[in-house]
Amino acid sequence: MGEADDAAGDLRAAGLLLALYTLQGIPMGLSGAVPLLLAGRASYAEQALLSLASLPFSLKLLWAPLVDAAYVRRWGRRKTWLVPTQLLIGATMLLSRGRVDAWVAAAAPPVPRIAAYFAALYALCATQDVAVDGWALTLLSKRRAGWAATCNGVGQSLGYALSYVGFVALHARGRVSLAAFVGACGAGFLLTTAAVALGCRERAEAGAAVAPRAAYGRALAALRLPAVRRLAVVLLTCKAAFGCVDGAAQLEAVRRGLPTEAVAALAPPLLLASVALPLAAARWTAGPRPLSSAFLWGFRLRLALNPLTYVVLRCVEAAPASRRAYRAYAALALLREAGSTLMFTSMMAFFARVADPGLGGTYMTLLNTLANVGAKWPPPSLALWGLGALAGASGDPLRVELLACTAAGGLWVVGFPAFLRRLEAVPRERWRPGARKAS
Known part of the structure; x- marks a missing residue:
């Protein structure tokens, strides 16, 4: 009976987490759609500036300990930050819908304003992410x-x-x-957040009362752990092979003639894949060795797509309206989604397994920050800037960057599999600040 009750509680908790993480992805998706709308009216340098809007996700460790430590006990450790942050996101989107639409539709779009707008939304989403990650560590039972x-x-x-x-x-x-879409998303944010605020009761967490200064100290102590440092090496290097592809492939496809309507027609399969793939890979990514199995296979798949991306883009350029070019681009997009899903989900599963619940969302934020910094190095902004700089020196600048990224990824595949296996073998207590001294 207790097991049944526990399973039912975990299902409710999973539903809440799913709703909160879905809200988090909405402003991010809109920020990703804007560069596509500006294709042809914004230079590579301006596109590079837009890509920096996601930078707050790489900096959230600066305020994550404060989110963990400062809260209103009567309201709840996580809801203290979660509810106001989400209400701010919803209100901002609802009130600014017309202005954003005018900016994007302008013949000479004010790219710095657009970038600042989405950077502000990303900062709010990053704060929400700290609260949700911390809640996730205690909301679910250890078994699930x-x-x-x-x-x-x-x-x-x-x-x-x-x-x-x-x-x-x-x-x-x-x-x-x-304007209509941004307004609808803002209204949805407000309604959903009100339901979470009124309908979800947060239980007290044992040992949750930590002074902000102590929270920052514990975060620094975790960063000094040998196991965390070794994981940082992985996270800061593994995405170097994909910065150029992720930052420029879709923009290059549109620039080389693929109609925007053709990209839009991929919406249903990509939407289905983005939801189905994490579920299909759940057993594999949440297994005992997520990094040396699922993560490594996802990396290999993404790496193999680098040269294939160049071939597909050449096909698009040669015959942008052909069915063969469109099918090749669609297959490429789905394969990229599969590889990215394996890497992301297995990485998050490993984080949840080793994170110290006593540090709440700060520990998850620490690991996520390392991953986000790694995803930005080389950053899409640098890749896009590099394409613009190489345009005058190379007949096809994308080929140069793809070759460089593929070479970096090949070296990573050769050197890191054994390193990942050793990392997974580190006992769980070695990931806890103070465990070394205690032992």
């Missing part, structure tokens, strides 16, 4: 702690897809304007 990674992968992908893939599809068919 791996569900948090699946909820993260499915929810964030669903929110991103609804506001990016879904919006692009509807907008290309003339069924919705940017």
Whole structure:
């Protein structure tokens, strides 16, 4: 009976986490759709500036200990930050819908303003993410702690897809304007947040009362752990092979002639894939060796797609309206989604397994920050800037960057599999600040 009750509670907790992570993905998806809308009216340098809007996600460790330590006990450790942050996101989107639409539709778009707007939304989403990650460590039972990674992968992908893939599809068919979509998302944010605030009761966490200064100290202590440092080496290097592809492939496809409507037509399969893939891979990514199995296979798949991306883009350029080029691009997009899902979900599952619940969202934020910094190095902004700089020196600058990224990824594949296996073998207590001294 107790097991049944526990399973039912975990299902409710998973549903809550799924809803919160889905909300988090909505502003991110819209920020990803804007560069596509500006293709042809914004230079590579301006596109590089837009890509920096996600920078707050790489900096959230600066305020994560404060989110963990400062809260109103009567309201709840997580809801103290979660509810006001989400209300701010919803109100901002609802009140600014017309202005954002005018900025994006302008003949000479004010790119710095657009970048600042989405950077502000990203900062609020980053704060929400700290609270949700911390809640996830205690909301689920130990037996089903791996569900948090699946909820993260499915929810964030669903929110991103609804506001990016879904919006692009509807907008290309003339069924919705940017102002209407942003306003609807803002209203949805407000309604959902009100339901969470009124309908979800947060139970007290043991040992939750930590002074902000002590929280920062414990975060620094975790960063000094040998196991965390070794993991940092992985996180800061593994994405170097994909910065150029992720930052420029879609923009290059549109620039080389692929119609925006064709990209929009990929909305249904990509939306389905973004939700189904984390669920399909859940057992594998949440297994005992997520890094040396699922993560490594996802990396190999993504790396193999680098040269294939160049081939597909050449096909698009040669015959942008052909069915063969479109099918090749669609297959490439789905394979990239599969590889990214394996890498992201297995990484999050490993984080949830080793994170110290006593540090709450700060520990998860520490690991996520390392991953986000790694995803930005080389950053998409640098990749896009590099394409613009190489345009005058090379007949096809994308080929140069793809070759460099593929070479970096090949070296990573050769050197890191054994390193990942040793990392997974580190006992759990070695990931806890103070455990070394105690032993």
